[in-house]
Amino acid sequence: MGSPPSAFLKQNNTIFLRFLMILLFGSIPDKANVCSNRSLASPSVLLGQSSSHILPLHTIKLDGNFHFDSIDSAAKDFGNRYHFLPSAVLYPKSALDISATIKHIFDMGTSSQLTLAARGSGHSLQGQAQAHQGLVINMKSLQGPETQVHTGEMPYVDVSGGKLWIDLLHETLKYELAPKSWTDYLHLSVGGTLSNAGISGQAFRHGPQIDNVYQLEVVTGKGDVVTCSKKQNTDLFYGVLGGLGQFGIITRARISLEPAPKMVKWIRVLYSDFSKFSNDQESLISSKNSFDYIEGLVIINKTRILDNWKAAFDPRHPLQASQFVSDGRTLYCLEIAKYFNPEQSLRAYFQD
Numbered sequence: 001m002g003s004p005p006s007a008f009l010k011q012n013n014t015i016f017l018r019f020l021m022i023l024l025f026g027s028i029p030d031k032a033n034v035c036s037n038r039s040l041a042s043p044s045v046l047l048g049q050s051s052s053h054i055l056p057l058h059t060i061k062l063d064g065n066f067h068f069d070s071i072d073s074a075a076k077d078f079g080n081r082y083h084f085l086p087s088a089v090l091y092p093k094s095a096l097d098i099s100a101t102i103k104h105i106f107d108m109g110t111s112s113q114l115t116l117a118a119r120g121s122g123h124s125l126q127g128q129a130q131a132h133q134g135l136v137i138n139m140k141s142l143q144g145p146e147t148q149v150h151t152g153e154m155p156y157v158d159v160s161g162g163k164l165w166i167d168l169l170h171e172t173l174k175y176e177l178a179p180k181s182w183t184d185y186l187h188l189s190v191g192g193t194l195s196n197a198g199i200s201g202q203a204f205r206h207g208p209q210i211d212n213v214y215q216l217e218v219v220t221g222k223g224d225v226v227t228c229s230k231k232q233n234t235d236l237f238y239g240v241l242g243g244l245g246q247f248g249i250i251t252r253a254r255i256s257l258e259p260a261p262k263m264v265k266w267i268r269v270l271y272s273d274f275s276k277f278s279n280d281q282e283s284l285i286s287s288k289n290s291f292d293y294i295e296g297l298v299i300i301n302k303t304r305i306l307d308n309w310k311a312a313f314d315p316r317h318p319l320q321a322s323q324f325v326s327d328g329r330t331l332y333c334l335e336i337a338k339y340f341n342p343e344q345s346l347r348a349y350f351q352d
């Protein structure tokens with residue numbers, strides 16, 4: 001540790017940049033400023049002003065552009081605990097913009113120690129998408145490639161790494177298709193969750209989001225734009241998936257799709273007994289043909305928020321609802337869903 005989160009370092013004589021390893025949530029001590037011990041490039045180095053043979057960043061020919069002022073938002077994330085101000089933010093329009101920038105930094109040599117981080121939605125908790133005095137790449141500004149849905153027996157979509165999952169869903173629904181594996185919250189970027197894992201209630205059936213990717217386009221630490229998959233540039237493919245941005249920047253992903261359910265029956269079941277809750281969850285997950293979405297939650301109800309769930313009780317049993325007092329208790333919730341087509345009876349969906 002002792003290195004800035006989500007920044008990768010340039011090394012002249014390795015195939016890729018040597019990326020700093022970041023351990024996911026909880027691995028960074030609570031109050032440590034993980035950047036404090038590093039001597040990093042000054043903004044003037046970033047701009048290329050300290051070296052006669054290096055041209056400043058803003059001389060790179062781009063479709064997008066760099067911002068050097070008003071870049072405070074790139075020093076914030078969802079966790080709101082780490083604030084590492086970069087020296088510049090790149091707003092790329094294409095993978096080539098990212099490639100040209102990384103090549104430029106690579107050519108500056110190791111002495112600049114310049115750090116670089118991709119930023120999707122910035123929903124990291126511990127500064128993983130920040131780069132202290134370095135360069136942040138705002139992936140949401142990436143305009144290409146256009147989202148392209150491919151129908152057929154094995155449908156898939158080609159999508160930009162900066163696209164939000166919610167927007168991707170709207171695109172695929174036009175073809176009555178949807179990705180198989182999700183996160184609960186959909187205003188996260190494709191590249192951001194594929195750099196972690198992407199887990200929700202479909203993972204027990206389809207695996208996490210990183211198990212449902214056919215191909216990636218990645219800008220490597222040398223600035224090369226490389227296509228990789230299970231069969232092509234395999235090490236890069238598996239390094240980048242779940243790699244926290246340390247092995248390259250995802251500029252395009254080919255994601256597996258399935259027919260979108262026409263209707264969904266959504267059920268929440270509350271438990272006060274952990275054993276009953278976990279037994280039910282295990283039995284539902286191991287049953288071959290039960291539900292399409294199964295997720296378990298532990299809820300410590302300190303805010304009485306669960307009392308609103310009284311509405312979930314059968315209105316024919318008002319007594320049950322009135323007896324439901326959740327405040328201060330630890331409860332367990334199974335959230336389950338069954339996809340179905342209203343033209344078929346629900347019974348046809350539960351065969352065992």
Ligand SMILES: Cc1cc2nc3c(=O)[nH]c(=O)nc-3n(C[C@H](O)[C@H](O)[C@H](O)COP(=O)(O)OP(=O)(O)OC[C@H]3O[C@@H](n4cnc5c(N)ncnc54)[C@H](O)[C@@H]3O)c2cc1C
Binds near residue numbers: 120139184199
């Ligand atoms: C409210 C909330 C709900 C969440 N729900 C879920 C959930 O249900 N399931 C789940 O699995 N996770 C969940 N998460 C965690 C979330 O998936 C991760 O934090 C994810 O990284 C956020 O995506 P982002 O676009 O905000 O990424 P960022 O925070 O912007 O980036 C995350 C990491 O990925 C890197 N990165 C970003 N874009 C790229 C790219 N294109 N190429 C390479 N590296 C890149 C960054 O440098 C950084 O290291 C949730 C987080 C929050 C705050």
